[in-house]
Amino acid sequence: MAALYRRAMDALYLACVIVGATALVLISAVIPYAVFTRYILNSAASWPEPLAVLLTILLTFIGAAAGYRLNLHMSLSYFADQLPTPWRRGLDVIVQLLMALIAIFMIVWGERLVDVTWQNTIADFPFLSVGVTYLPIPVGGLCLLFFIIERIFIGIPPDPIPHSDRASFD
Template sequence: MAGSYRRAMNTLYLLCVITGCTALVLISAVIPWAVFTRYVLNSAASWPEPLAVLLTIVLTFIGAAAGYRLNQHMNVSYFADRLPAPFRRLLDLLVQLLMALIAGFMIVWGGRLVEVTWYNTIADFPFLSVGVTYLPIPVGGVCLLLFVIERIFLGAPMDPLAQHPQAAPFD
């Protein structure tokens, strides 16, 4: 059971990374286009800025869950590292429970935000529901909660990309 859950979390992690990287690449393409249309063509496009904001929401919430899973986020562990091992484990459990609380907040309140704004539209994208644009908040919360559960019951995961022979390390 533990191996199946770990494999499922590896797959979810890779999906989060692919989603976050795709959003980042698209942001990197959209912003220069906005600059080009504004300063070279003298006719600023109206859609790049709101699209970049929407992609930033995806990058922030989905990408943050992936960063959390491999402990790639910013943290200050100076004092925690100086605690005796039993207290360190207890503190780590407390941190994981607090992260689960944050994930629950994202799921509940993000879900409500999606629900309340589902029938609103964005002026620059009238075919797109505002609720859809907020969907990364509860989705990121679910991913984060699943990663917290993994960390509590199975421990910190190894990087799944490092396990593939095709992933050559940078020298």
């Protein structure tokens, strides 16, 4: 069962990375276009800035869940690392449970935000519901919760990028 859950989380992680990387690439394309139209063509396009904000929301919530899975987030672990091993394990469980509370908060209140704003539209994108733009909050919270469950019951997944202890300049 653990191997099946790990494979499912690997697939979810890959989906989060693809979504986050795509959002980052699109942000990197949209912003220069906005600068070009504003300063070169002297006729600013209205859509690049709100699109960049929407993509940033997507990158933040979905990409953060992927980063959390592989422990790539910022953390201050100096004092925790000084504790004896059994205490470190207990502290890690407490941290995971607190993160699960944050993930549940994102799911519950994010879903409520989506529900409340579903009928509103964005001025620059009248075909797009405001609720859709907030969907990354509960979706990211759900992904985060799945990754926390994986950490608590199976452990931190192995790093998909192999690293060596010595530097190679070949």
